[in-house]
Amino acid sequence: MTDLTAPDPNESPEDPRPTIGTSANGPEGDASSASTAPTGKRRYLVVASAVAILLAAAASILFLTQRDSPLEEARQTCGAGRDDWAMLGDDGNSLTLRSVGKERTGLKLEQLQCYLTELKVPDAVIAEIEGTRALDGRQSGEWEDMGASWIYHPDNGLQMIITLSD
Template identity: 40%
Template sequence: MAASALIVGVGLGVGGSAAANAARARAAADEQSQVLTTAVEDCGHPEGMAVGDSGQSLSIDGEGDEEFSGASLTAISCVLNELDVPDYVVSQIESTRALDGTLSASWSGLDATWNYHPDSGLSLDIHFDENDNN
């Protein structure tokens, strides 16, 4: 009888722990889904930026020489700053040429791909790494 009480007690402890872990995982996912949205909001909802996939991705369409609508360089810089994008990634984005094609980088659970053409401007997509287990 004592053994079955111990087994039931351990079973409840494990179940309770699993439920607590699941609740923490849900809370972390909810917090994660707000990061990109908050960055865009904090920069004043710039034109040319769209948060998608329930807050898991951000698409930025920058202004170009022949495409006057889109996110300004100031707005893009603001969002990158809000997301704490490392300086080396910002430097890579800033130095991209049309001939470079599509480039990518990863940091802190985020992945980014971008390309640039002077006529159409910067096209930058940022999303959470599906394989990151933070």
């Protein structure tokens, strides 16, 4: 019976490395280890794939951080008339809308409706806005990731401030 713990006669105790022509797995091991070693082409493909993944991740992050806020998108879609009728503030995190009144110019009803639609203001909040009287003072409502406060006077129209929630 062969003792598997006995030292290989081709190896010396001072130099545990295999001798030329053999490997730790025996002479047959040399062929299999050569086939598993990455070739230059395979290494190139691995590096190129890793670089492509990193570039895609960086582009995704850049795209997500450069997107317009929903308030900016609504302003682009619905228009502003004049700048003071639909003013963006707080780096796109707030939008102040001013509608037409008896003594003041502002957004027309159609434009105001466009903003409410684009910002997905729920019917309940729209009903509160429509029911606001001058005597009611400033009112507020919230939905999804936005909040709004508004005041109405027949002479000055509706002034609404819409903010993005954190």
